[in-house]
Amino acid sequence: MTRRLVLLRHGRTEWNHRGRVQGQQDVSLDDTGRSQAAAVAPVMAAMAPALLWCSDLARTRETAEPLAAVTGLVPTYDARLREFFFGDRERLTHAEYLALDPEGYQEFRRGNYDATPGAEPTAEVRKRMVAALEDLLADLGPGQTGVVVSHGAAIRVATAAMLGWPEDQFHTLRGLDNCGWAVLEEDPWVGELRLGSYNRGL
16 A cells, blocks of 8 residues: 655744745744644545654744644654755845856855855755654555655755655756645555645645
8 A cells, every 4th residue: 555745834924934044043934924824724634643753943833733632643753854054145135146146145045055165965955854754754654654754945845855866856846835835655566656736835
């Protein structure tokens, strides 16, 4: 029976709304984000998840809370599921980043995060995200679903990595919307993951 991973991006924060680079800054959901989390919870619950894991940052924990409440699942908080650390550019608005470093900003927008000064290397994000997702998969029984609440850039990288794509191919994926999700489904014949859907939303 097919195991399934659902990778859910957190709800909106005020920083998302204002176009400010969050990275690993511990920013909470705004009112819209809380409404998004409440609305997506029954959709996730309808998938009958057996496990709920999430990043330990506030915006993901707050997104997971309504789902935990409706399913009775106890979230597992894992720092490996955090967003990229974006170094010196965290806290800047996108307009400030562009004005400070136009070429660097263009690389950031392309997803070349390694060009961001002081940023966590993409290879390290890939390594920690894949390790966490593989641990979750190992805890799932046949036919079970695990929901992972994480972050936009980290999910892009992890999705491509879990599918076995070349390392730079994550650039071909658009960023997930707030409370958008991707579904990775295990092929029961070969045991590999397949992309079931990407950027599903309400």
